[in-house]
Amino acid sequence: MPEPLRLVQVGAGGMGRAWLQTISENPDVVLTGLVDLDLDVARAAADEHGYSAVPVATSLGELADRVDAVIDVTVPVAHPKVSVDALLRGLPVLCEKPLAETVREALAMVAASEVSGKLLMVSQSRRYFRTGSAFAGQLAELGTIGALSCEFYKAPHFGGFREQMAEPLLVDMAIHQFDLARKLIGSEPVSVYCESYNPAWSWFDGNAAASAIFRFADGTRFSFDGSWCAPGLETSWNGRWRASAANGTASWDGDNAPVVELASGEVVPVVLPEDPEQIAGSLVEFVNAVRSSTVPQSEAHTNVISLAMVEAAVRSTTLGTPVRIAEVITDAYAEAVATVEDSTLLAALQAWPDVLKVVGLEP
Structure with a gap:
């Protein structure tokens, strides 16, 4: 040893x-x-x-x-x-x-x-959840993904710096979901269009909610819709996911075992890994x-892409136009x-x- x-x-x-x-x-x-x-x-x-x-x-x-x-x-x-x-x-x-x-x-x-x-x-x-790893494995069995979505709705009262940030949801949280989307899709992002906003009842100074759609190199669209001031019926901290592919559909509530149904109507059994x-x-x-x-x-080399997804989303919500991930990286x-x-x-x-x-x- x-x-x-x-x-x-x-x-x-x-x-x-x-x-x-x-x-x-x-x-x-x-x-x-x-x-x-x-x-x-x-x-x-x-x-x-x-x-x-x-x-x-x-x-x-x-x-x-x-x-x-x-x-x-x-x-x-x-x-x-x-x-x-x-x-x-x-x-x-x-x-x-x-x-x-x-x-x-x-x-x-x-x-x-x-x-x-x-x-x-x-x-x-977020790459190290057993149920998430099972979800990733099932997506691989379904073939190329056409659309992947994540809904993230929580209502935390952090206090401190997060409640004073200009883009708290995108900058402090969304990298988890953006990075996980890269793993699940197995391709790299090309561009994003994002709008962030702050609901009238929000206790955050900055934009505590956002909607974004990413285009990936293999043609997959990944949509993220989230809020940090959404009391009631909250999602998992991992978000609630759904993927659509030619061979079927998979969903994951972020905590429990994913559910997969093939185009034939057959439900695919789930095997959870024993990884930490x-x-x-x-x-x-x-x-x-x-x-x-x-x-x-x-x-770190590849993780730069996940960070660039966040920076591109923030730039898009500022400009009001789609932003290419490559442009963010080359500018940086x-x-x-x-x-x-x-x-x-x-x-x-x-x-x-x-x-x-x-x-x-x-x-």
Whole structure:
């Protein structure tokens, strides 16, 4: 048996505590340090999860001699700094979603991964639901999907920064559904038309609701309709999904086993995998990828496309016109080349022959 992977976690807030619990339950990893700008918060979080002997610090550099990999659970605005620092120290990184606040920053992080030769993976936890994986498997059996839809209706009262954002639903939540659509369809998005709005009764300052339709390269249309101020008959946090294909239709309520009916009227039985779920699934795939030097499904290069879907949707709702995903990525690349100050990262960016091929949007 290989030795457990030594992890330093950066970030000890609410999500950081969830990761501490997940790390404690995985025998293939061991926590060797916890970093947070607030030492008292770090110490309290470590102690609460049985890590009283684990050192805490305010910077990764203080603990870098005792680590094989880093878990970045900081707030999104800090992801580029923390993850790039770890990568340039020669450490693979598992970063909480979103990879960054902008595609421009995400591309610089991808460059850091290339410079270091180390893995940068994003934890897209919605890819790790057993019922969702069963849904994906059944869609593959139905053949090419003509239409995929997701309805997302919740009424959370978060307080704090989410209720003050300009586009809280699209920017803070929708990447889960947009990213999952890529996995379910098995193709890449081409363009999006989106309208966001704020219902009269909303307790959000910004647009808490949105409707978007994406066109994918294989011809599939993916429609997303959601709201964060929709009390009553709420959907799962995963949303409610329906897919239509030539050979039948599949639906998934986001929590329970999916239902599939073939064109013949036959109902297809469901077999649920036994894989670990949510962030536990992310951690297992990350450890396996580090040990085997394989590419995980949410490796940073390809995850840029999911982030670009969000940025394109926001741009579309601002412009009132459809927006091409490729345009968002190429614009972000030009901005990255113009703004990245680190000469090593800049050289890596400039060496790319075609940013769309680098992230896998074009073959």
